[in-house]
Amino acid sequence: MNMTHSFTPQPTDDGSFTFYSPEFEEAFHSDYGAKQEAIYKFVKPCLLAEKAGRQSTITLLDICYGLGYNSAAAIATIWAANPHCFIELIALESDLRVPQAAIAQGLLTTKFPTILTILQQFARTQQVKTQNINAFLMINDARVSIQNLRQQHLKADAIFLDPFSPPKCPQLWTVEFMQQVAACLKPDGRLATYSCASAVRSALAETGLYFGSSIAMGRKTPGTVASWRSDEIPPLSGREREHLQTVAATPYRDRTLEATATTIKQQRRTEQKQSDREPTRAWKKRWHKR
Numbered sequence: 001m002n003m004t005h006s007f008t009p010q011p012t013d014d015g016s017f018t019f020y021s022p023e024f025e026e027a028f029h030s031d032y033g034a035k036q037e038a039i040y041k042f043v044k045p046c047l048l049a050e051k052a053g054r055q056s057t058i059t060l061l062d063i064c065y066g067l068g069y070n071s072a073a074a075i076a077t078i079w080a081a082n083p084h085c086f087i088e089l090i091a092l093e094s095d096l097r098v099p100q101a102a103i104a105q106g107l108l109t110t111k112f113p114t115i116l117t118i119l120q121q122f123a124r125t126q127q128v129k130t131q132n133i134n135a136f137l138m139i140n141d142a143r144v145s146i147q148n149l150r151q152q153h154l155k156a157d158a159i160f161l162d163p164f165s166p167p168k169c170p171q172l173w174t175v176e177f178m179q180q181v182a183a184c185l186k187p188d189g190r191l192a193t194y195s196c197a198s199a200v201r202s203a204l205a206e207t208g209l210y211f212g213s214s215i216a217m218g219r220k221t222p223g224t225v226a227s228w229r230s231d232e233i234p235p236l237s238g239r240e241r242e243h244l245q246t247v248a249a250t251p252y253r254d255r256t257l258e259a260t261a262t263t264i265k266q267q268r269r270t271e272q273k274q275s276d277r278e279p280t281r282a283w284k285k286r287w288h289k290r
């Protein structure tokens with residue numbers, strides 16, 4: 001992969017920058033704004049300010065660290081609510097060049113110089129330990145890292161799940177991957193993702209987590225927030241519940257946690273062909289009329 005071509009910054013609507021990935025043929029963030037997305041799709045649904053107000057330590061698992069926007073927003077929110085809160089940050093990323101390019105190009109900005117210094121060092125050395133943060137960047141396929149974390153009995157207060165979209169990176173949206181991720185969530189923890197795809201939600205359903213929609217930004221679709229506690233989660237609408245009964249909700253599967261994206265997508269198409277779920281077309285037609 002050509003470094004310069006791979007990591008050309010692109011502006012988003014809130015003034016922050018994203019990268020475009022030629023490998024995944026997708027931008028790292030929505031046009032709406034990389035920083036806005038970090039706050040509304042990840043930090044707020046995970047109730048980090050509220051948790052920081054009550055807890056002296058917060059453990060955060062940031063899956064697909066990328067440029068580091070989600071972690072930066074999380075740290076800023078936690079310390080604004082409680083400057084003494086100790087943060088355990090475990091970040092998973094497959095390509096170290098991404099956070100390093102974000103730092104080198106000055107894209108990761110925050111109001112707090114301490115946080116910037118921490119994240120600069122983090123991208124350089126993949127590990128930072130200070131009086132109030134212990135951060136570790138695991139550079140590997142997240143499917144490998146998550147199995148190691150599960151074996152180490154990691155339990156996170158908040159999990160950010162931010163891979164490229166399901167059609168581009170199905171390996172990080174499968175039932176089996178979600179099961180590993182769910183096992184790393186504390187009983188009162190929260191998992192947040194930007195996706196509201198029914199295939200993603202049905203994979204979450206197979207883990208036993210309860211889930212609902214997070215806040216929609218502008219006229220965009222909402223994300224998803226999940227928890228072990230049903231009383232914690234906003235109920236799904238009738239439209240959303242019925243969507244989960246359709247062919248579109250057939251989840252991605254990867255029993256070995258090693259399959260290629262092509263194989264995972266092919267197997268899902270086969271499962272969809274054999275499925276007796278309602279055609280998604282019929283659902284669309286029904287809900288379009290209302």
Ligand SMILES: C[S@@+](CC[C@H](N)C(=O)[O-])C[C@H]1O[C@@H](n2cnc3c(N)ncnc32)[C@H](O)[C@@H]1O
Nearest residue numbers: 028064065066067068069070093094141142162
């Ligand atoms: C949508 S971007 C994440 C953006 C990021 N959360 C941020 O705040 O900038 C997806 C990231 O997932 C990484 N990635 C792709 N496949 C991966 C894999 N199998 N395991 C771990 N990370 C992966 C990409 O390198 C990319 O940085």
